[in-house]
């Protein structure tokens with residue numbers, strides 16, 4: 368508890384622009400990942416394997432970008448650092464523990480980019496303009512991954528278990544006091560999910576996405592008590608692999624229920640026109 372509080376303070380000092388909720392989430396994720404190391408290991412290994420396959424599919428390896436690099440648990444950072452000239456880790460918050468790991472392991476070509484990749488603020492801005500002008504269609508894309516165009520020589524972009532979290536974060540912001548829910552469209556979360564997939568599809572380089580797409584909450588007798596579409600109605604890309612991730616094994620949330628997520632991986636993300 369004390370260690371988490373200290374980590375919170377240090378992270379806020381190092382990254383004053385990071386939202387406190389995101390820092391809290393990152394520290395919470397660190398705790399859950401440690402508690403469920405065994406239960407999560409297959410998911411993490413299969414994520415790394417999907418990324419490894421994508422790396423093998425890239426002939427020229429200059430810059431690789433990892434979206435949602437988080438704790439670097441499901442990202443094969445050794446391989447990325449040794450095989451690419453440059454590795455850019457993008458996340459809404461980078462915990463100092465992760466920065467320290469990168470420093471201690473001496474990855475000279477790894478850099479951190481702290482950024483909200485959801486497109487939420489842009490969607491709010493577009494919604495405000497639409498309301499002010501009465502225009503329904505501004506004729507502009509959300510383009511949440513447009514910042515990638517400013518990074519030179521990108522040959523691979525990895526979306527590493529971040530898409531569902533973009534939706535979770537957007538739902539939380541819509542429910543928060545300053546979330547501008549009044550002006551946001553009813554399908555705001557779906558637009559952000561679609562915006563991420565569209566952003567990946569527009570990239571002129573190889574892409575790979577790993578994301579959980581849904582979950583079921585199950586009792587010990589196997590009866591499903593809840594199902595949830597984590598992509599808010601948006602069709603996921605055609606998967607090359609799928610598996611289950613016991614995010615909350617029995618006892619994590621309630622003694623008699625587990626929450627198990629369905630995960631997909633897909634290369635060369637494309638969206639239906």
Ligand SMILES: C[S@@+](CC[C@H](N)C(=O)[O-])C[C@H]1O[C@@H](n2cnc3c(N)ncnc32)[C@H](O)[C@@H]1O
Pocket residue numbers: 389393396435436437438439440441442457458459460482483484485527528529532533536
């Ligand atoms: C399930 S974790 C991914 C785990 C990570 N790939 C790893 O290897 O440890 C989701 C990550 O997405 C990040 N994230 C959530 N919403 C984000 C946003 N809007 N922009 C950027 N990163 C976000 C979180 O901070 C977290 O690190």
